[in-house]
Amino acid sequence: MKKPRSIFAHIFTVGAFTALSRVLGLVREMLQSRLIGAGVEQSAFTLAFAIPNMARKLFGEGALTAAFIPVFKSQMETGAVEKARDLARSVMTMTLLMLTAAVAIAFLSLECAVAFREEFELSYRTLLTIRLIKTLLPYMIFICGAAFGMGVLNSLGRFKASSFMPSLLNIVWIGSLAWILFNPEMRFDQRIHRVSMAILFAGALQFAYMLWCMHKAQVTPKLSFSHWRDQSVKAVWRNTALGAIGAGAVQINYMLDQVLAQYASEWAAGVIGYAERLMDLPLGVIAVAFGTVLLPTFAGMFAKEDYAGARKTLVKSIVRLMAFMIPSGVGMAVLAKEITCVIYEGAAFDAVATMRVSRSLAMYSSGMAFFGFQKSLVPWFQAQGDMKTPLKISVWVVVANAILNIMAVLLLPVEWRHVGLAASTVLCAFFSAAMLIHFAVLKNGSLGLLSSVKPILKILFASCVMGLAVYFVKPYLCQLRPIVSLVVLLFVGVGVYGVLALPLLGMGAFRKER
Numbered sequence: 254m255k256k257p258r259s260i261f262a263h264i265f266t267v268g269a270f271t272a273l274s275r276v277l278g279l280v281r282e283m284l285q286s287r288l289i290g291a292g293v294e295q296s297a298f299t300l301a302f303a304i305p306n307m308a309r310k311l312f313g314e315g316a317l318t319a320a321f322i323p324v325f326k327s328q329m330e331t332g333a334v335e336k337a338r339d340l341a342r343s344v345m346t347m348t349l350l351m352l353t354a355a356v357a358i359a360f361l362s363l364e365c366a367v368a369f370r371e372e373f374e375l376s377y378r379t380l381l382t383i384r385l386i387k388t389l390l391p392y393m394i395f396i397c398g399a400a401f402g403m404g405v406l407n408s409l410g411r412f413k414a415s416s417f418m419p420s421l422l423n424i425v426w427i428g429s430l431a432w433i434l435f436n437p438e439m440r441f442d443q444r445i446h447r448v449s450m451a452i453l454f455a456g457a458l459q460f461a462y463m464l465w466c467m468h469k470a471q472v473t474p475k476l477s478f479s480h481w482r483d484q485s486v487k488a489v490w491r492n493t494a495l496g497a498i499g500a501g502a503v504q505i506n507y508m509l510d511q512v513l514a515q516y517a518s519e520w521a522a523g524v525i526g527y528a529e530r531l532m533d534l535p536l537g538v539i540a541v542a543f544g545t546v547l548l549p550t551f552a553g554m555f556a557k558e559d560y561a562g563a564r565k566t567l568v569k570s571i572v573r574l575m576a577f578m579i580p581s582g583v584g585m586a587v588l589a590k591e592i593t594c595v596i597y598e599g600a601a602f603d604a605v606a607t608m609r610v611s612r613s614l615a616m617y618s619s620g621m622a623f624f625g626f627q628k629s630l631v632p633w634f635q636a637q638g639d640m641k642t643p644l645k646i647s648v649w650v651v652v653a654n655a656i657l658n659i660m661a662v663l664l665l666p667v668e669w670r671h672v673g674l675a676a677s678t679v680l681c682a683f684f685s686a687a688m689l690i691h692f693a694v695l696k697n698g699s700l701g702l703l704s705s706v707k708p709i710l711k712i713l714f715a716s717c718v719m720g721l722a723v724y725f726v727k728p729y730l731c732q733l734r735p736i737v738s739l740v741v742l743l744f745v746g747v748g749v750y751g752v753l754a755l756p757l758l759g760m761g762a763f764r765k766e767r
Contacts, residue, residue: 268542270416277423284430290601294441295523301385305393318404319635320492326552342477352394388449395456402463414466425455492640517670528613535581544628551636582621583720589615591739613675620679626686646688654681715753722749
């Protein structure tokens with residue numbers, strides 16, 4: 254009989270495929286920054302694209318998936334396989350119907366706004382934003398359906414297919430930018446609209462791919478209306494409602510950030526978006542991989558009442574996650590300007606934009622460890638069907654973040670307001686991580702996290718030495734081409750951290766378990 258793979262083998266698989274997606278995303282951002290720039294058009298697109306992303310986090314890989322996986326996993330663990338399949342089909346059917354109705358209502362509302370544009374005296378940026386939102390609204394249906402399919406596959410331990418799915422978006426996106434590259438006469442608003450159309454097509458492709466993968470996993474997707482009153486379906490929607498309130502509060506706060514960024518300056522939303530996507534390179538590859546695997550893993554352990562195993566897995570996961578997150582944060586903070594210059598600068602993206610993005614990136618990077626903690630700790634509650642605790646924490650974080658963001662916009666100089674918005678996000682991530690630990694201890698007793706303090710301090714020490722080494726080497730490489738200088742500095746950083754971290758933590762700390 255084939256031996257089941259360890260949790261860290263699954264994390265490696267998810268991380269590898271996510272890394273592929275992030276590399277493609279990096280190519281995408283390099284093209285978009287040069288072809289679109291960091292001006293009004295990019296800001297309009299950032300706000301428009303945030304709407305389907307908000308729905309994805311609510312109904313796809315967010316509250317719905319977090320509520321669905323524990324129930325689905327519990328049924329699979331107890332042998333109720335056909336019941337679990339019916340659950341998946343019923344929940345997906347209900348989700349798609351609700352999203353279709355929401356998209357239709359939103360589209361009609363935007364059409365009315367455009368029809369009365371002269372009475373409302375809508376600006377060019379507002380009209381462009383509305384146009385992009387209308388184009389991207391159907392994408393919300395496709396990506397939420399695809400994200401739900403990812404949750405089903407992750408529950409079944411099929412992480413390869415679900416992890417590859419995001420790469421399809423980047424492949425199509427890059428193709429659209431390559432087409433624009435050979436049509437330089439297009440205006441910026443035309444370019445960003447073509448990109449939005451490509452994203453819509455990519456969403457349909459992702460959804461079709463996930464449906465096919467679900468069929469291969471013997472959970473053939475089809476419309477189901479006969480099990481809507483089942484207790485398991487009701488349990489999923491009850492927990493989804495609680496999770497959606499918390500996730501919705503976070504997403505409302507995110508949209509408030511976007512609005513405040515628009516108020517801070519006409520370029521702030523686009524600049525913050527570029528910085529966030531750079532931060533997502535390490536965060537999306539490593540932290541998301543851990544969060545993706547930990548939710549179904551914890552759910553299976555709690556279903557079998559293996560609390561000791563869950564605690565052990567949590568502590569090991571946090572230590573290994575911090576071994577990547579802390580040095581990544583320090584390195585990106587020290588090399589923020591160099592990274593931004595190499596990846597973005599050129600054509601429509603000038604040195605001023607580089608300076609603005611690098612300031613935000615350096616601030617975001619300081620919170621890398623806190624973002625990682627959240628990715629490990631939130632699944633701990635979700636796997637136990639506890640949506641109330643993350644909800645409470647989300648509400649407090651939303652209030653704090655809103656207050657800090659408003660203060661940043663009102664009190665800081667124009668060129669530093671976007672940095673203040675980033676600082677607010679970091680402070681709230683720290684607050685959220687501390688509250689998650691506190692409530693986890695109240696709920697389940699000691700988690701054994703004290704045993705992780707010593708190795709994390711060693712990781713922090715090695716990371717700080719690495720940061721100092723890179724900082725002092727930088728002036729000697731200023732005559733080199735930016736990309737050559739960055740590559741050399743990355744090798745210096747990785748080398749110094751590796752030489753220090755491996756002896757401090759022991760080789761076994763990074764050895765893959767069997």
